[in-house]
Amino acid sequence: MQIHFAPVQGQTDALYRHIHAELAGGVDRYYSPFIRIEKGHIRERDLRDIENDTNVTPQIIARDSDELNRLCDQIQERGFSRVDINMGCPHPPQMNHGRGAGLLPYPDKVATLMEAVKSRQELSFSVKMRLGLQSADECLALLPVLNESPLEHITVHARTAKQMYRGEPLYHAFQAFLEGCAHPVIYNGGITDTNGIHDIENRFPQIAGIMIGQGLLARPCLAAEYRSGEEWPQQQVEKLVWQIHGRIYRHARLVLQGDSQILAHMHSFWLPLENTIPRKLWKQLVKTGSLKNYESLCWNCENS
Numbered sequence: 001m002q003i004h005f006a007p008v009q010g011q012t013d014a015l016y017r018h019i020h021a022e023l024a025g026g027v028d029r030y031y032s033p034f035i036r037i038e039k040g041h042i043r044e045r046d047l048r049d050i051e052n053d054t055n056v057t058p059q060i061i062a063r064d065s066d067e068l069n070r071l072c073d074q075i076q077e078r079g080f081s082r083v084d085i086n087m088g089c090p091h092p093p094q095m096n097h098g099r100g101a102g103l104l105p106y107p108d109k110v111a112t113l114m115e116a117v118k119s120r121q122e123l124s125f126s127v128k129m130r131l132g133l134q135s136a137d138e139c140l141a142l143l144p145v146l147n148e149s150p151l152e153h154i155t156v157h158a159r160t161a162k163q164m165y166r167g168e169p170l171y172h173a174f175q176a177f178l179e180g181c182a183h184p185v186i187y188n189g190g191i192t193d194t195n196g197i198h199d200i201e202n203r204f205p206q207i208a209g210i211m212i213g214q215g216l217l218a219r220p221c222l223a224a225e226y227r228s229g230e231e232w233p234q235q236q237v238e239k240l241v242w243q244i245h246g247r248i249y250r251h252a253r254l255v256l257q258g259d260s261q262i263l264a265h266m267h268s269f270w271l272p273l274e275n276t277i278p279r280k281l282w283k284q285l286v287k288t289g290s291l292k293n294y295e296s297l298c299w300n301c302e303n304s
Contacts, residue, residue: 001201003223004155006128006188006213007031007059010268014049017056019247020216024240026223027216028209031128034061034086035071036099042074050078059128061086063098064109065116072120081122082152085113087129090161095133101161104133107141114149121150128155128188128211134162136173140180147182155186155211165214171203184208191215194226217272220244238277242302245269249298259291266294 005012005020005027017030035046035058050058058075060083062068068085075083087110089100096102103109117125127146132138139156146154156177158169169189178185187200188211200210216222221232221240232240245266252265267286274282281301288294 001197001207001226002028002186002209003197003226004029004186004209004211005031005216005223006155006211007033008213008217009033011217011272012213014051014053014056015248015251016244017053019244020220021055023243024220024224026221026225026227030056031059031084032056034059034089035075036061036094037067037070042071047074047078050075050080057082057084057126059084059086061089061094061099062113063103065112068113068116069120072123076123082124082126084126084128084155085117087127088157088161090130090164095161101130101133104130104138104142104161107145110142111145114145117149117151124152125150126152126154128157130157130159130161131170131173131177132160134160136160136170139173139177143177143180147180151183153184153186153208154181155188158187158189175204178204178206186211188213192218192222194222194231197222197226214272218274218276241273241276242298245298246302263289263291263294 003026012030012033021027021030032050036043050056058080060068060071060075062071062085072083086100087103089095091100094100094102098109103113129139156174158171158174159167160170174187185207186209187204187207191197191200191210191212192215196215197210200207212222219237221237225231248269249266252262256262256265270282270285281297284297285294288297
């Protein structure tokens with residue numbers, strides 16, 4: 001079973017992807033956080049994130065064929081031949097502008113995007129989507145359009161955008177989409193441990209793979225544990241977390257200015273790890289407003 005690392009805004013940048021691949025591994029494919037058009041222009045920092053990264057599939061978010069083509073032009077210029085289209089982002093700033101999950105209730109708009117996909121035969125495309133915006137039935141109305149499109153695979157987060165990241169995945173709705181889809185389907189949503197991976201394998205033996213985002217951020221060794229069939233001891237898990245942290249922190253000290261910027265960046269690193277390290281330590285790391293105190297906490301842990 002292939003394991004794909006879902007892109008997470010503000011977390012899985014190029015630095016994190018490289019560190020994770022080197023220290024943890026087990027992942028078959030990494031994706032960049034979506035590359036977007038903002039105020040009429042492609043965000044340069046999104047493009048910088050994929051520069052010289054041959055181990056990533058660039059993800060884009062677009063509301064129409066014009067935006068898709070502009071983004072694909074820039075990605076292709078940088079030597080990439082594969083693009084993932086985000087049709088699942090549930091956050092209002094994107095949905096309200098007709099991007100991400102905001103496309104799901106409109107088969108005609110999705111059809112327009114897919115026509116642009118068909119015209120770019122030099123690129124290989126995949127789609128990451130949700131079951132729907134409000135209703136899990138919305139994905140079924142898209143099947144005729146998606147089935148006729150040249151897609152490498154479709155990743156489906158088994159929730160609606162309305163659910164955000166809360167609540168139980170809608171397995172029956174995912175099954176209905178899976179049965180009607182002509183492309184390989186990758187499951188996404190709610191996996192936090194190897195038992196969860198095996199449960200999805202058993203529920204949906206015909207899927208092509210599993211995509212994990214928050215679960216891999218919370219337990220970076222998760223894919224490696226699945227590959228080896230053995231769960232890592234807690235001490236080894238924490239050692240890996242501190243190794244990843246050390247590299248990210250040293251980089252933050254080099255590129256960020258001021259204690260507040262550095263602390264904000266590192267606080268975001270720790271947020272998914274609430275249940276991975278001791279609770280008391282986690283609270284201290286995410287709440288301290290002093291870089292000196294933060295470094296003292298880290299030094300004590302890294303050298304204990």
